Amino acid sequence: MKRIAGFLGVVWRALDGLRKFMHLVVLLVLFVAVAALLAPGIPIVPSKAALVLAPQGALVEQLAGDPFERALAEFYGQRRAETLVRDLTDAIGAAKDDRRIELLVLELENMTGGGITKLQEVAAALADFRASGKKIIAYADGYDQSQYYLAAQADEVYLDPQGLVLIEGYGYYRRFLKGVIDKLAIDVNVFRAGKFKSFTDQFSRSDMSAQEQEESLAWLKVLWTQYQQGVTQARSLEPGAIAVYANEFAQIAKTHGGDLAAAALEQGLVTELKSRREVEEQLKTLVGEDEREHGYRSIMHWDYLAARRPVRRLHSEGDRIGVIVASGEILDGDQPPGSVGSDSTSRLLRDALNDDAIKAVVLRIDSPGGSMFASEVIRREIDALRRAGKPVIASMSSTAASGGYYIAMDADEIWASPTTLTGSIGVFAVFPTLERSLDKLGITIDGVGTTPLAGALRLDRSLEPAARDVLQASVEHAYSVFVGQAAAARAKSFEEIDRVAQGRVWAGSDALRNGLVDRLGSYRDALDAAAERAGLGKDYRVEYIEPPMGWREALALRTQVLAARIVRALVPIPQLLGDARRWLAPLDAELRRIVRFGDSGQLYYYCPCSVE
Incomplete structure (x- = not known):
């Protein structure tokens, strides 16, 4: 009897396992079916069509966050907050x-800036497009300063009768924290x-020093x-017209009875x-009507x-130039895209070193700097590339200052x-202490140590003179x-660089x-220079060297993206959360930076000098 019961138990477990397996298969088939419905195929380019250029968010050299973080952003409806x-x-x-x-049609309403250097890169491409004999048309309800710079490159610029063109000029304003620091003791x-x-x-x-005002x-x-030259030339305006428009905007608006369009x-x-x-x-009338969408x-x-x-990927074999993007603050260790990690960026540089097909490297930098140690780690890898006989060209985007200059x-x-912000060769360290804040709460700190430095770097104690001298x-x-490193690299004396x-x-x-730099030019010019040094000729190939993604990561990412689309299709996520995050993002970034730079006396090559 026990044998029969045991046999039946085995059969039951087998059938139960088969049932669960079949349920899993059915669920998987359903998921794949829904995913197939939601997953877009490779788009088809229609004939006699307009290309719509519609940048979303800020123009960047590298999208922030790893693919999983970007998939999560898609889930919250923030998929295109940045445009490469x-x-x-x-x-x-x-x-x-x-x-x-x-x-080509420019739709710029959702573009939020990106810096004049990046705008100039896009404007140069638009100028080449116009030179081919094809027309560019720009339209918007209104243009801000960055949007208008690109719109001005069009053959025809249209504005809504109730719109405006707002050109403010450039300003550099910072938050000063002395007041709140004093209140918090x-x-x-x-x-x-x-x-x-x-x-x-x-x-x-509590305010900007006269020296910083002059420098800025x-x-x-x-x-x-x-900016003025780019717009004036593109729109064939009189010299000084943009300055007059910005400086006398209030009077111009009054003259037109407030009709800014x-x-x-x-x-x-x-x-x-x-x-x-x-x-x-x-x-x-120019390109015909789309019968399905009823638009152009x-x-x-x-x-x-x-x-x-x-x-294009089918024709990407052979010798090529490797491009490594260093975008964001320079930090220690492994960092996701949008930040420059000492380990993660060094790994990419070593990949370029060990790839025989990579004949030269262009380091595209858009960074205000950061950790001194991380900057030095990256610089050593660049030096190793050069010693191995592979040319390295540094191409500066909007900002390559302090640590950004150090790695270049x-x-x-x-x-x-011409508009890159660079230099800022200097160092700082910040060490906050909270002893007065704690004292107000009735908390005091006391103890003994075997040396003057024992306990000297505690946040709850005043900084000892010995520790201050060391820092x-x-x-x-x-x-x-x-x-000294800059002087050696630039073949100048210490005194010349110090000045x-x-x-x-x-x-x-x-x-x-x-x-401090060798030449002025575009990213494309830097690629050409790398090709020339590597002897690749004019018809060279370019490969962006990025962290590899294994099949497991790719499958997980694909599943997460499709799941996000399914959930969003069934349960729309309120946009309020996304809007609040966008509003708070600048303040959050600044607070994180302040906390990070107060890290136990770490040394930093950093410059807060970016403007949009």
């Missing part, structure tokens, strides 16, 4: 020679080398001049005032890239834009190392004059 500059330039460049693309101990190294002023001052205004004027038209900033419907009807025949730039890039200075050539000496030594260092920020055009 190279996505825009690649789409424009491909469309220029694509017979299926008749014209926090002692912020600051150590710095470089008389212009002003990041730490926010802890000790110098590079702001370069950015403003470049009419003011923009009269000043020559737009071609004509038209509603969105009128522009769409005009586009239908078009394809969005991200769909166009999805259709073009699989074809050992390259064979340094290319900057200041460390900062001064780090500054000497920075200046243009001192933590001072320079625009790219001034950095060239001061010998």
